Amino acid sequence: MRLYFPNKENEDVLIAPGDTAIGAASDNAIVLQRPGVAAHHVSLGVHERSLVLSVLDAQARTHVNARPVREKAILRLGDIVSLDTVKFVLKPDRDDSIRTKVPAQKPAPEVEATATKLRLVPQKVVLRGVSGTYFGKIVPVRGRLVIGRGSECDLILDEAEMSRRHAVIENSDDGIFLRDLGSANGTFVNGVQVRDAVLHPDDQIAFDRNRFLLEAPGMPPRTESELTADEAPNITQTMQAIRLPAEQSQRAPVEDRNRNDIWWLIGAAALIGLGLAVLLFVRF
Numbered sequence: 461m462r463l464y465f466p467n468k469e470n471e472d473v474l475i476a477p478g479d480t481a482i483g484a485a486s487d488n489a490i491v492l493q494r495p496g497v498a499a500h501h502v503s504l505g506v507h508e509r510s511l512v513l514s515v516l517d518a519q520a521r522t523h524v525n526a527r528p529v530r531e532k533a534i535l536r537l538g539d540i541v542s543l544d545t546v547k548f549v550l551k552p553d554r555d556d557s558i559r560t561k562v563p564a565q566k567p568a569p570e571v572e573a574t575a576t577k578l579r580l581v582p583q584k585v586v587l588r589g590v591s592g593t594y595f596g597k598i599v600p601v602r603g604r605l606v607i608g609r610g611s612e613c614d615l616i617l618d619e620a621e622m623s624r625r626h627a628v629i630e631n632s633d634d635g636i637f638l639r640d641l642g643s644a645n646g647t648f649v650n651g652v653q654v655r656d657a658v659l660h661p662d663d664q665i666a667f668d669r670n671r672f673l674l675e676a677p678g679m680p681p682r683t684e685s686e687l688t689a690d691e692a693p694n695i696t697q698t699m700q701a702i703r704l705p706a707e708q709s710q711r712a713p714v715e716d717r718n719r720n721d722i723w724w725l726i727g728a729a730a731l732i733g734l735g736l737a738v739l740l741f742v743r744f
Contacts, residue, residue: 461506461537463548464651469494474553480504482543483516496521496544504535511535511550520544525591525671537650538664538671551651557682558649559658562637565630585631585676592670593617599672601636605629607667608641619668621645626667629659636676638665650682 463473473490482490483501492501498520505512513533515522522529523542535541539550552558587599599605599615607615608626617626623643630637638647640655648666649657659665660682663674 461511462551462553463490464551465546465548467547469546470548475504475506477506477508480506481516492543492546494544494546497546498543501543502541513541526669527591536662536664536673538648538666539651549651555652558652558654560654560656562639562656562658563634565639585636585674587615587629587665587672588675590664590671590673592619592668594670594672601629601631603631605631606641608643617667617670619670621668629665636660636674636679 461475463470463475465472469492470490480490481488481500481503482492483499484491484493484497485499488500498517500516501520502522503514503516505514511534513522513524513529513535515529515531518530521542521544524533524535525540526542535550537550537552541548541550585601587594587601587605589595589597589599594617605615606613606625606628607617607622608624609616609618609622610624613625621644623641623645625641626643627641627647628639630639636659638649638654638657638659640646643655646653646655647657648654649659650664651666659674661674661676661679662681665672665674
């Protein structure tokens, strides 16, 4: 996961598993000496199945997607965290982990026809509103879902940054795809600005202030394995979160113990064999 600062208060920072403290004091992992940022403002806990924001200073102003946070908040890629006046976006390690090459668009009747093949298409694909006017609401994606400001759209979002016909989400036997319809500003998927994109369950799709979580039971989530080996990372700075010398120093004693254990087992086996030989000699 990467922290991206749109107003350039800090370079991009790659976050490692564990807890990362953020604040104005010099002992934080990420130091932000900006107005409104408390000495020890928040901590990001990155764990195997969760990403948690913990507020360390109860008097500090902290928001997630413009909603105030007093103690803790569960985060996901694409969220905007505000520490008073400083904002950062949670993005994938690399922007190009969002695949933007989608198959050629099928005619609308053909897409609608494939949506009836339940054995090929997820039985239930929905957008769940996590912020904006659709917060807490469920929007089903059946075949094609046209999104925009226009009254003819399936999902109407009356926002200044939205085009009349902004984008369409297709649910077909080939997968789930976001296609741009000539919008002025594109769409954000997991914090990355795109035109077209291959979508996966748990992706966060943002249209201005309206954010949706894509839910598609039975489909695999997005993984970094979609990247190719020759693609260069879109990172400007990384934290020294992986301390190789420390790991090597911890590994050496373990290897020594393993070798000692092997010799101990060999010695024990030799003693047992000698004892059996003595018993047989005395008996016969």
